[in-house]
Amino acid sequence: MTINIENEKKGAMTTTNVESSRRNFIFGSVAAAGLTVAPGMMLYQTANARSQSEKATSKVRWGMLVDTTKDVDWNKCVDACNNEHGLGNEHKSRDDQKTQYIRVVDVKNKGTGYSISLPVMCQHCEKPPCVDVCPTGASMKRPDGIVLVDRHRCIGCRYCMMACPYKARSFVHEVLSDQKENTPRGKGCVESCNMCVNRIDNGQEPACVEASDGAIIFGDLNNPESPISKILAKHGGKQIRADLKLNPGVHYQGI
Amino acid sequence: MWLHLNFNFGFNSSFVSKSLKKLPLTVAGLAFIAGINTVNANQDGLGPKITIPESSGESCILPSAEMRRQHPDLLKHDRIQTLREGVRAKADGGKLDGSLKQCVNCHAIKDASSKFVRIDNDQHFCVSCHKYAAVSIDCFQCHRDIPEGDGEFHALTNHKGINYSNIVPGTSSLTIKDMANIAPEVISDDN
Numbered sequence A: 001m002t003i004n005i006e007n008e009k010k011g012a013m014t015t016t017n018v019e020s021s022r023r024n025f026i027f028g029s030v031a032a033a034g035l036t037v038a039p040g041m042m043l044y045q046t047a048n049a050r051s052q053s054e055k056a057t058s059k060v061r062w063g064m065l066v067d068t069t070k071d072v073d074w075n076k077c078v079d080a081c082n083n084e085h086g087l088g089n090e091h092k093s094r095d096d097q098k099t100q101y102i103r104v105v106d107v108k109n110k111g112t113g114y115s116i117s118l119p120v121m122c123q124h125c126e127k128p129p130c131v132d133v134c135p136t137g138a139s140m141k142r143p144d145g146i147v148l149v150d151r152h153r154c155i156g157c158r159y160c161m162m163a164c165p166y167k168a169r170s171f172v173h174e175v176l177s178d179q180k181e182n183t184p185r186g187k188g189c190v191e192s193c194n195m196c197v198n199r200i201d202n203g204q205e206p207a208c209v210e211a212s213d214g215a216i217i218f219g220d221l222n223n224p225e226s227p228i229s230k231i232l233a234k235h236g237g238k239q240i241r242a243d244l245k246l247n248p249g250v251h252y253q254g255i
Numbered sequence B: 001m002w003l004h005l006n007f008n009f010g011f012n013s014s015f016v017s018k019s020l021k022k023l024p025l026t027v028a029g030l031a032f033i034a035g036i037n038t039v040n041a042n043q044d045g046l047g048p049k050i051t052i053p054e055s056s057g058e059s060c061i062l063p064s065a066e067m068r069r070q071h072p073d074l075l076k077h078d079r080i081q082t083l084r085e086g087v088r089a090k091a092d093g094g095k096l097d098g099s100l101k102q103c104v105n106c107h108a109i110k111d112a113s114s115k116f117v118r119i120d121n122d123q124h125f126c127v128s129c130h131k132y133a134a135v136s137i138d139c140f141q142c143h144r145d146i147p148e149g150d151g152e153f154h155a156l157t158n159h160k161g162i163n164y165s166n167i168v169p170g171t172s173s174l175t176i177k178d179m180a181n182i183a184p185e186v187i188s189d190d191n
């Protein structure tokens, strides 16, 4: 059941956190049914489960579905992300230089006063421009759709930051210490949300999904039987800037 | 480190003289790593002391001598297969996963106050040898240098701190001569 409420939202859009126009950002909305999921519950079973000794394959395409109509404090997800990856250990950088994997973007219709808030992380594009431009092969996409930076190869040129239309990437400006065991990160490398690849390979959901009280669903977009695919098939979802045809793995409802 | 200083000839003359004095030791250090058993035993008491923590007797995925030579190759497992391909298999079929995280967890060293020593401390397991051999390690610019937890899920060390009595009874530091005696353990250079 897709209800287009575009008419209700006509008028000038303003954004806080991001400066570019979000006219294209909001292009309709989807009424989402109440799909409550217990926190931490595993919502993804894959028909193509692989053992830890197998390579990631393109049989699986990991994705997320964010329901912005749920009354969730997205900062809980940001905190869970920061905690999982040990972000926030920069002490000398300016605030706008510090790494963030998830930005909370607030969008408001000046005409109606209608506003929404949504978490924007790396959208794990199927055709990622960040990978296209990387001169070293550091910016890479795993066969299962996860886009990440191989810091062993990153030279910090920041081309990928310029290429990413979602402003998803950050550059580490200072020497770091006290990183998390599972998320090595350091000065001179670009980084972004890696969909908690360490957790996924371990059979867990990404940290933001776990912290979202069911407002973010994670799963295999290639498997029509997975909960995320079923919900997308039944209720639909939107990709941010779908017009760019990058086919992001992150879908939204309520935008 | 001294190799680096040796390149500074034009800039700092005191470095030059220091470097020149240490040069034979640098060569000795490299000789140790390369498995050439020609460490000059007459230089007792000079130069850096290598710090080797006491072993609990358990062995790693390969015998020690092979680990000394091959650990960089082994780490490529995680650098390529794990990161880029998603393979997270355990290297020994169960306990050890062959990752740098695993190295750190097994080989973490505690100081006198029972805290893990960090990468800026000469007693750090990786630093102790690398400093001796003047081979810089970049791994820990990004990787965590100490365990997050207790780090004892496969204790190769007893976490009691540095103690060399397993190598030279009753001593707390090793000399070049001691090193010469243990150097033959290192298998010869295969490159």
Ligand code: SF4
Residues within 6 Å of the ligand: A121, A122, A123, A124, A125, A128, A129, A130, A131, A147, A163, A164, A165, A166, A167, A168, A169, A192, A246
């Ligand atoms: S959102 Fe940006 S960083 Fe993520 S895959 Fe797309 S282009 Fe790359």
Ligand code: SF4
Residues within 6 Å of the ligand: A130, A133, A134, A135, A136, A137, A138, A139, A149, A153, A154, A155, A156, A157, A158, A159, A160, A161, A189, A190
């Ligand atoms: S900053 Fe790193 S990941 Fe980004 S394009 Fe340059 S080398 Fe590639």
